[in-house]
Amino acid sequence: MSRASRDRPLQLPRGAGAVADAASSSHRFDFDARVASAPKRPGVYLMRDRQGQVVYVGKAIDLRARLNQYRLQQDTRFFVHLLEDVLGEIEVIVTQTDKEALLLENELVKRHQPRFNVLLKDDKNFIHLRLATEHDFPRLEIVRSPKDDGARYYGPYASASAARSTLREVNRHFQLRTCSDTVFRNRQRPCLEHQIDRCSAPCVLPDSQQSYVEDLADVHLFLSGRGTELIDEIQLRMRRASERQDYESAARLRDQWRAIKRSLEGQHVKLLDSRRDMDAIALYRQGARSTIALAQVRQGALVGVQGFALRDQEFPSTEVLSGFLVRHYDGGAEIPDELLIEHRLEEADVLATWLTEIRNARRAIKRSVRLHTPQRGDRAKVLALAQRNAKQVFRERLGASAAEAETLQALGSYLAMSKLPRRIECYDVSNIQGTDPVASMVVFVDGAPLKSAYRSFRIRSKDTPDDFAMMYETLVRRLERIDQPGWERPDLIIVDGGPPQLRMAVAAMDDLAIHGIEVAGLAKARSLSKERGRTPERLWSPGAIEPLVLDQNSKVVFLLARMRDEAHRFAISHHRKRRRGRTLQSALDQIEGVGPARRRALLREFGSVRALSRASVDRVAAVPGVGPKLAQRICDVLQVGEQVTG
Known part of the structure; x- marks a missing residue:
């Protein structure tokens, strides 16, 4: 029995037989003996080091000829010259055909993850849309990885935002249900989705069942990239409805045809004349x-x-x-x-x-x-x-430096992003009991702060404490400037907070129809009690039921915490500056003997109230219309205000 068979069950293709031997020596691996015992048959070979760890899995049409290439060092790959010093044994598995060898090699590589094999590390990030077949009225949902369950899967989508954007398109153009199976079973009357023509309400309206079947077929064509077939099919239905004088259905189909056509034209670039995928x-x-x-x-x-x-x-x-x-x-x-x-x-x-x-x-x-x-x-x-x-x-x-690229790659992997988050924007809101509210935007490019791109916002819509509404206003004002000079498009937006703040960010992007930007919420650690300690830093993504808890000592957490702290520092700094200006301005207005004309003269001379508060009595007295006594009074009031607000 082979070592693989002893350690764990191994499912082979039909007709495949296993032949396993171990050839080892105290120092260098004996290729001569191993080649002599290898069969001249197609199959797979597993190379194990002296600790029994699989380091490479390969396939061959002729196992003996392939192993002989290693013996003669005709293979120039980087690890081959190390094999004699590393190898403990070579295990071979004979198959009936070279296709069976290909399949078995793939299974063994996925199982053992050998360090010398080509490993597709990005596949864990693939996101699919799943359309269940076990339900009479299936719904479309986002899943991490497909299963062999008979359902239809579309994708993969290399980013979560791309999958959500496609799902929104489907919900806009086709009337598939979005509710859970539990809600569907217990529904007694149509919901709001039906009222706004986003669902045909098959849960309570039996007459809509045939139209639901048609919608399923349309969704399949839409997600399979067969837009031309879909447009032709809707046009055919539109003509048939018109011929039987069902003008209401014909008008609905016409509107759907126009909307889908616009969507497909905006999304796809025609490259060649071919109906083949x-x-x-x-x-x-x-x-x-x-x-x-x-x-x-x-x-x-x-x-x-x-x-x-x-x-x-x-x-x-x-x-x-x-x-x-x-x-x-x-x-x-x-x-x-x-x-x-x-x-x-x-x-x-x-x-x-x-x-x-x-x-x-x-x-x-x-x-x-x-x-x-x-x-x-x-x-x-x-x-x-x-x-x-x-x-x-x-x-x-x-292309970025190794350490920064590795950290950004890990962050992108956690969020299932399709590209490296090179430009990241982090947002925070600052106010004291709702007064002088401000928000900050800090920018990190390739893991380093780009201070020339920092921006601050004076909140206009709220004078009472409402962090959620303030966050929404900030992001709307920022996203309205998307791609304008000095307002480059970010790869990732991070908001300081949990699900409520994150929902505001998603709402701002949806309201402005901004797509292709990933968004996340960073909830900071907080103290619980002496026994329970502190909660960890948590990362929320849109639609997630639970947050992603990161390794608290990882480079990703340090980068995220640094961005959040920088956003908080910048917001606090701007808030203090605004509060100080308001306090000093109010103090100037309340000084006896300073009217509108003298106030204008003082500001014209010094440029700002803050500069005036730092001027000497003699210099203030030199301003036309201001004598020594008034100058002394102005300096006394403003310098006290500067000390309080500083």
């Missing part, structure tokens, strides 16, 4: 650091580009791409009709067969998947677009 996958690398860009083209239109960053991958580019394809599409990503790859892969036929089987198992329409490397024409232009994006992803994610 395709993904263009390109790799950009500098040594062991590399990035992959995946451009999704549906029916000739570009619908999105995803980026992936890989480190410590000193493998040939073909192996990096092959590993990416297996890990990415096996993780639940939608498989298109064509894959455009910039390098010809040795195992392209095996990958195409495997992807075709997975795709046909997921879809009702059976089609084969094609992998090819275009050299000219429109498809080559699509691939070139992916190559440019791969280079841009590298610049954004791996």
Whole structure:
């Protein structure tokens, strides 16, 4: 029995047999003996170090020939020259075909996470939209990772904001329910969503069941990128309704057709004349650091580009791409009709067969998947677009200094962001019993403060304590200036506070139809009691039931705390300045003998009340219309006020 079989159950493809031996010596691994005992069959091999840890998993059409390449050091990859000193044993598993070897290798890599394999670390961030099939009236919901449960999954979406934006589009154009199953079962009359034409109310209106089935089909076309088919289908229904003189339904379908058409035109860029779905996958690398860009083209239109960053991958580019394809599409990503790859892969036929089987198992329409490397024409232009994006992803994610990039990468990973949060804005509100309320905006770029971009806001709408309304006003005023000179678009907005403040931020973005910016709330630690200690720093994301509790000693927490403290310091500083100015101005108005004319003369001479409060009696007396006695009175009052408010 192999070591894998002893340690844990291993499910092999049908017809696969396991052959395992251990070859080790006290010092250097004996490749000669291991090669001699290896079978000339397709299969998978696991390399273990002397502590029994799996360090590499590979596949081969001929296991003996492949291991012999290691023995002769014909393989030039970075870790091969270390193997004789590191290896404790090589375990082989024989399979019937090379396709079975590909599948088994993928399973073993996911299980063991070997340090020398190509690992797609970003796949944990993939977010999908799930449409359940077990319910007669399913709803669309956001899930972290797809399961083999018969439901329809759409995506992946590389950021939570992108998934939420798509969900809002669906809710706007189609009348699917948004309530939970419990609410749906207990509903006795239509809700507000039905009143505003956002739901057909299948919970209480039986006549709406057929229209719900049509809406489900439309949502499937919309989320699958088949916008042309959707537009044609709605037009056909509109004509049929008009022919049977159901003009009310025809008008509703017309409005829906126009809205969806505008939405699709605004979102998608037409690249080529083709109704086939395709993904263009390109790799950009500098040594062991590399990035992959995946451009999704549906029916000739570009619908999105995803980026992936890989480190410590000193493998040939073909192996990096092959590993990416297996890990990415096996993780639940939608498989298109064509894959455009910039390098010809040795195992392209095996990958195409495997992807075709997975795709046909997921879809009702059976089609084969094609992998090819275009050299000219429109498809080559699509691939070139992916190559440019791969280079841009590298610049954004791996171009910053190593420590800062690692911290920002971790923060983006916690929030499921599709790109590195290079520009982060943090907001705080300051007031004392509602007086002189102000808000601050501090900006961090690549983990460092950019003080020239700091901004402060005087709250206009509230004179009574209402931090939530003040936060909403601040963000609306800031977001109204989005992309204006000096007001660059941030990658991430952080508000000081928990769910209430976060809801204000989301409301401000929704009201202004701002998309593509991630938002989070940072709730600070607070003391509970001597026995219970302090609560940890918590990070809230929109829609979350529970906060994300971070490692309190991590670099991410230190960065977030630094931004929050800086926002608080800047807000307090501006609040004190405003309160001091108001106090001094009021004091000047109340000084006996200082009327409007003398006040104007004093301010014209000194520029501000604060400068006047620091002037000498002789200099104040020199102002026309102000004598020594009045000057003494002015200085006495203002200098006392300066000491109190300072």
